[in-house]
Amino acid sequence: DGGITQSPKYLFRKEGQNVTLSCEQNLNHDAMYWYRQDPGQGLRLIYYSQIVNDFQKGDIAEGYSVSREKKESFPLTVTSAQKNPTAFYLCASRRNSGNTIYFGEGSWLTVV
Amino acid sequence: AQTVTQSQPEMSVQEAETVTLSCTYDTSESDYYLFWYKQPPSRQMILVIRQEAYKQQNATENRFSVNFQKAAKSFSLKISDSQLGDAAMYFCAYRSSLSPANSGYALNFGKGTSLLVTP
Numbered sequence: 001d002g003g004i005t006q007s008p009k010y011l012f013r014k015e016g017q018n019v020t021l022s023c024e025q026n027l028n029h030d031a032m033y034w035y036r037q038d039p040g041q042g043l044r045l046i047y048y049s050q051i052v053n054d055f056q057k058g059d060i061a062e063g064y065s066v067s068r069e070k071k072e073s074f075p076l077t078v079t080s081a082q083k084n085p086t087a088f089y090l091c092a093s094r095r096n097s098g099n100t101i102y103f104g105e106g107s108w109l110t111v112v
Numbered sequence: 113a114q115t116v117t118q119s120q121p122e123m124s125v126q127e128a129e130t131v132t133l134s135c136t137y138d139t140s141e142s143d144y145y146l147f148w149y150k151q152p153p154s155r156q157m158i159l160v161i162r163q164e165a166y167k168q169q170n171a172t173e174n175r176f177s178v179n180f181q182k183a184a185k186s187f188s189l190k191i192s193d194s195q196l197g198d199a200a201m202y203f204c205a206y207r208s209s210l211s212p213a214n215s216g217y218a219l220n221f222g223k224g225t226s227l228l229v230t231p
Contacts, residue, residue, distance in 0.1 A: 031216050031217075033218060037155075040121075040223060041223060042116075042203060042221035042222055042223045042224055043157075043203070043219070043221040044221075045218050045219075048210065048215075048216070048218055050215055050216045056210065056211075056212075056215060058218065088155060090157060092157075094216075094217070096216065099145050099162070099164075099207065099217075100147070100159060100162060101207075101217075101218075101219055102159070103149075103156065103157035105154070105155070105156050106155045106156070106157075
């Protein structure tokens, strides 16, 4: 089935560690996005990518990094520089000719 | 920057009744898209309905419809014949252009409205 797959669903991180969240899509979408969701704050844009090997910072990029080496994949690394990483992370994608953004099922990150 | 405001943190409706969720937005653009997404307890974001600003006709998807008032920058969602499965967080979103120019689009979200459906 076509869709956006995020893994892992749940991840625990010790303070000072970097962790990487995976996002893979088989929809042949061009654009991909990472959003962060905190309680009571809706979704906020971390990074986005319109094409392979190109990406741009969103509203809250500090402490995060991404890569876009393949069209299907857009992994997000949460670095130790992110001061409050505990949140729900959502990956999304869109065809460049389309107007609707579709979401994966999300990943929970908890710092312990 | 475009902002989206959902003024109702929580709403409640009885099964089979109708409920309206409010959303206002701020923009200087003339052509844009607005969306309502549903987020059930599973946390999956599900598209409910989409409205193109250039269309005067309000969008409708089965029991879901919108009241789009462009001049007032208002975009409310009406759910008719509410069902238990409608209980979820509902997010209003505005499609905004990204910078630099020609970088595509992303969604700006409101903070959401939690809808409770009672039997």
